[in-house]
Structure formats: structure tokens, C-alpha cells
Amino acid sequence: MKKVLIPILLLSSCFCTAQGIKFESEGSVPSFKNNQSKYFFLDCYADWCIPCKQMDNEVFSNESIGKLANSSFVSFKLQMDSSKITRNYSTMAKNFTAMLKSTYKIKSLPTLIFLSPEGELVMKIEGYRSKMEFLSDLNKVLSLDSNYYTKITAFRERRLNLDSLEKLALTAQKNDIRDVLVKIAEAYCERAVADKLTIEKQSKIGLELLLNFDVDIPYNYLKLIANNELFIDSTFKNKGRTRVFLTERIYLKKINRQIEKAIASKSQPKIHDQIDEISKDFNFSISDEIFLNAMAYYSLQIKNDKNYTRYICDKIDKYSSKYLTGMPLVLVLNNTAFDIFHKSSNKNELNRAVRWCDQALSLVPENESSAILDTKSNLIYKLGDKKQAISLEKKAIYIQEGYSEAKANLSKMEKGIRTW
Template sequence: MKKIVIVLLLSLCTPLFSAAQNAKGGFRDFPDWQAVLNEAKTTNKNIFVDFYATWCGPCKEMDATVYTDPRVSGSLDSNYIAVKIQMDRTKEDNPKIQSWYQEAASLGKKYQINAFPTLLFLSRKGELLAIESGFQSALDLVRLLQAANDPQNAYYLQLQKYQDGSIALKDLLNLAITTKRYKHDSLADAMAKRYKTGYYDLLSLDSQLNRSFTDLITHFPGTIKEKDRIVSYMYANPKILDSTFRPGLSNDYISYFIRRDIVDPLIDEADQENRKPDWARITKEVAKKYGNQKATNLVFDSKLAWLYKKEDWENVVKLEIEKVEKKGIQNAVKASSLQVNNLVYDLIFKKSNNPVYLKKGLQFMEVLLEKNPADHEVIDTYANVLYKIGRKHEAIQQEKKALILAEEKKHEQNVQVYKDVLKLMQENKPTWQ
């Protein structure tokens, strides 16, 4: 009889014992967050949290292929208290998941969890070691687990060094980038500003044109101004940056600085005064430092962007045609047939009633058709322009041709569109509305 009682007791205790042990993939169940912190303190292990959602595909893939990898589960078992926390709420949630709703919301707010999966690495005291978002392969996750377990890489320690002023200024940019990735934007901006003024600006000009420069522009564009010495130096020595990264990069950055710091403020000033920008004045201001050609090209692009914003379609069409003609229609078609087709259909055909512009659009399409004689979308655009110009018979013939080609390729959506267009043409109704 005693043997039966012992067996029954063991069978009753087994589920409770298992719940406290490592679950699938090394994860464990806890009643609340405080219990996780207590366990980390008792076992002297760091904490790993997988924030997931039930609808998240990458989360499910990691469950199936990553957490089952012995390298991952081994690293988790040895060094971490691993926990999975569901961030969404569903009707199928069991009582255990429901009991974590409030904790999940609190942690989500604290660490700004808005992408899944998000992986949180904490010290045994609950201090932030690292955060990563998105799918991680088994090898990548092992590397992350190892890096986070190294005290020298701990984010909270680097943050302490920044706060007490002991961090080397040359290391501050990497910390700023990490801080921004962790969504502490104002703190990251302050770090980047300190890095630039306290370290970067003191380097020789040629030494500034390196990875740090592109990192500053990418992550903290406001730290570098058009009036900075490095911008003038880069303008005079474009090959330094171009040879390290890619041809034309210096020109792209220079154009960005000019637009942001010279052109856009003058446009904003005009908008605030409810008047059109003085394009001649803006061109003159840019030309003072960067020459007439650079000024003309930049101001042209800025004017076109401004016209788009104002929905001044007639002038947008005018400048877009001018842009193509400067480049050469043959070169434009060679660079992108789709772009030319979209320009003619979406702008010239749909937005303009000017016969001069419509004829230009027709000329563009004739060149495009030479290269794409069997493209039903190109033929459809050509037919619509013909129709709007008034060449109805030719337009119907071309639209029928587009329809036949679409039917042969079984492009059902296009087939229906072309049938509708044909009907409108035959009924003498506009096809551009």
C-alpha cells in the first residue's frame, strides 16, 4: 500500500517539478517577473527574454529551428534564465498567459517592445546588457548570447562610463548608435554631439572622411552642418570618400547638405510668408560656394519637389519633360522603361490637357515601344495618349492589341482594365478620370 501512495505522490509532483525546470528550448515558466529576478539572483545567471506574438512568423521559425539547436539551448542553460513572454492577447490564451498580461505590458513599455521577436538580455540584477530585434539564426543567437554574457560588452556598464565621464571619447559614437537602436533618442543625440565636438572635429580633415563620417550622417545627420569644414573639404576632395565607399557618394552628401541647410530654409521662409520661393535668389546663394552648375541642378530638383507638394501638375509635367529631354529620351528609356511609362501615364496623360505636353508624351512612348513592342502595359499607355490627343481610331486599335497580349499572358487584372478602357473609348468618354 505504501508503494502505491509513493507512486501516486511522485506522479502528482512531477508536473510541478517539470514546470520549474527548463521547458522546450531552455525556457522556463515563472508566475511573475519578480520570480524571474529572484531566480537570476539565486542562480547567479543573466536573464534572456524572448518577447513574441502569436501571429509572428519569425517567432515561430525560431521556436522550430533555433531554440531546438543544441548550441543555443546549451548556451541558455549554462548562462541564462530564459523566459518567453507573449505580447499580444488572444481568446485562446490560457490562464498562465493571462496572468502575465500586466507584466508583459509593463516590460513592453519599459523597453519599448514594438517588433517581434525582440530579444532582451539582462544581468542577474536586471541591468540592461543588450537588445536585438528580428529573426536570429542559431549561430547568430549563440554569438549574441556569448557577447551579452561578457561583462566588457554590457550596455549598462558603458552607460555608466558615459554618465561618470570615464568613457573614451573615441568610443562614444558606437555607444550612441547602440543607444539609438535601443530607442533612447535624446540620450543618443547628446552622445553623438559630444563625440563630434570633443573628438571627431579635432581629427585632421582627411582622417574625418572615414567610417565615422558615414555613421554620423546615417544615424545622426544633424551633427554635421553644411558650414562645417569637413563639408568644404569633401567637396574639394571627393575621391577620398568615393574611393573608400562608392563613386558619387561625396556628391550625394554634398547635395544633401546644400538642400537641407541652404535651399530648404529659403523655401520654408517663402511658404511661411505665403509666397513662391525666389528660385533665382536660391540659385545665387548656392552658386556662391558651389558654382552655377551645381546650383542649377540642385535648385531644379528642389523646385520640382516643391511643385509636387503644391500639386501644381501643369508645371510638374513641364519640368519632368524638361528633365527627360536634358537626359535624352533614349538614355531615359535605357535607364528605366518602367519609369518613363509611369511618367507618361501618371503625369502627362492623367494630369495634363496641354496638347504640347501630350505630344511630347506620345514621342516618349514611340521610343519606348521600339524597345518594348510586345509590352501590353506600354501599348496601353500609348493608346491612352493617342485617345486623349484625339486619334480615337488608332487608340482603339492599340488598346485591342494590348488586350490580346494581356489575354495571351493571362494577366487577368490587366485584361479587365483594358476592356473597361476600350468601352470608354468606344463611347467617347474620358479614360483619364
């Protein structure tokens, strides 16, 4: 979860509803410094929102609610309709409101957001709440047992077991709160590593937390995942998922810094020692794929098309076809083939790319094949077979009638003009 460190703005006055909740002045945003341990309540509203006005009149004006809210929360009203934001909103306040919409996926109003004193999301509620419901919400936020923030803290302090954390993850997933899921994944990873949990003892939800979110998994734990690659793939019924995850994470931990340094200094990457280490820690196949990925990326960044196409062709032929299946493989094959079409004049590489297109075509129904046919048509045209290229392009247009790019390519082919 993100901590939104933004100073309070325009705090010269507060506005409140009768004897109810005292909201900070319009255009103010939270500050997580010197807050004296109070939680934050953010009422995300719009002027045209009828349930928002009902909550103002019926709920926020209530004396009992005001007493609890004012003693334990710093409260803000935030206009979500950008066309209605007044000049009282500074650029910083406008940016905060935009961030709020994006981070917490505000799709309906009112949306009520509660943050911890440190700025962590505690609870998000959508829609109208009655007086009793909202009073219950306030108490839940302050309860040690009823919110994301305190439950994750309790898990880290070993006052909560893995099953409880996984249930919390399902709730956060259902509510589409990515920041919370990342925090849960981090906490889960810490516990799994500390307790030396074997892969077999972890649930599907736990493995999903490790594989789906950008958490810092220790290098030694990556070895454990590598040793159970087939088991994890079978758990998710997704061949190649673990392999893609491993090559990405190992690359980031061991290779990325050297590659970025070489790009910045325009020098040759010095990664052979790291590649040898990866080969010993994992296996040659993983180290070789990471090497090809690294050198392809490096070559692409320094605009060395000849080396880029050489490395990427080897990577696709040796690994992608072996470890990927279904649509992930189709996308990799077609996109890389199109790259080869644009960046290579080597007939061997162009023919390899044609074979990738044929493989991709064998994996999709005909009514979804137009983009792949267009790629294959361009490759064959570049190889010099104008007649077959035109035939394939016409087929792509027949399958997808409004395919303007294919129509433009066909026109060029018929006139003998280059399409690259």
C-alpha cells in the same frame, strides 16, 4: 538607434523561474529613467513557441544565470503573439510590443534583446540558447568589447579605429538592424569630418554609410562629396547615385525650410539667394536642378498643375536623363510621364512625356514593358490618336494578361470615353 522612453507599468509584482531570472510583472515595459545603470533584457516569446518554453525551464531557471541577470539587468517577458496578449497589457504596453517587432525586425522566436541603460540596442539574438551560451551572452553584453553600443561609444572616444567600425557595420547589415547602422553612420561621419578624410581614403563601406543613411552631413563635407562625384559613382558602379544624394541633402539644408514656409503661408517662395549660394558653392547645374525640384514640389503642394508640369518637364529633360541610368531612370521617366498625362493638356508637354516613354521602353525587355506601354497609350489617346492608343493598350494587355487597369482604359478608348 531609437531610445524608447516608456514608463514602467504594473510593477506590483515580479515573476521568476525558480531561483533563476526575476522578470517584471506581465504587461510591464522598460523605463530608461532612474535605472541605476542596469541593462535591460527582453525575452520576446509566444505561448506556442516550444524553444521559448525550453529556455524558461532549462535556462532562465538556472541559479547561476539568475544571479548574474538579476544583479545587472532588469528583465521583461514580452508576448509577441498579439492574439494572446492579455488584459494585463495596457495600450502603451501593446504599442511597445508592436514597436519592438517593427524596430528590431522580430521574425523568429525566441528573440532575445539586450538594451543599454540609455535604451540603445546592445545585442539581438534569435533562437534557442543553452545555459552556457546564454551565460556567455550575458557576459558579452556587459563586456566593453562585445556589443554594438559599447563599440560605437569606443569609436567616438577614439579607442576603436575605422576598420573595426566598418566590420561592426557589416555585422549590423547582415543582421538587418537599421537603428544600429544609423548610429554607426553618424559616428563614421563625425570621424570622417573631424579627421578631414579625403574621399579616396575612405572605403566603400564608409562611403555607403554616408550615402545610405539619414545622417547630418556638414555642408562643407557635401562640397567634398560633390568634388568627387564621378569617383563615388564609379566606386558603386552606379551613375547618378551621388548626384541624387547631393541634390536631396543640399535641398534639405538650404531650401526646404523656405519652401515649407511658403506653402504654409500661401506665398511665393523666396529662395533666389539660397540658389545663388548653392551655385557658387557647387555649380550651376546642381543649383538649377534643386531650383526646379523645389518649384515643382511647391507647385504640386499648392495645386498649381500648370507650373508643376512646366518645372517637372524641364527637370526631367535637363537632368534626369543625363544623371540616371537603368531602372532608376525607367521609374522616373514612366512615373513622371503618367503625372504629365493626368495634370497637363499642353501638347508640347504631352509629346515630351511620350518621348520619355520611348526612352524608358528602350531600357527594359519587352516582357517588362506593359506599364510603360499603358502610360504611352494614355498620352497618345489624350493627344488625339485613338487608333495608335488602342493598339498600344492591346499590346500592354497581351504582355501582361491580367492587367486590369489597362483593360479598363482600353474599354474607355474603344467607347471614346476620357481616361483622365
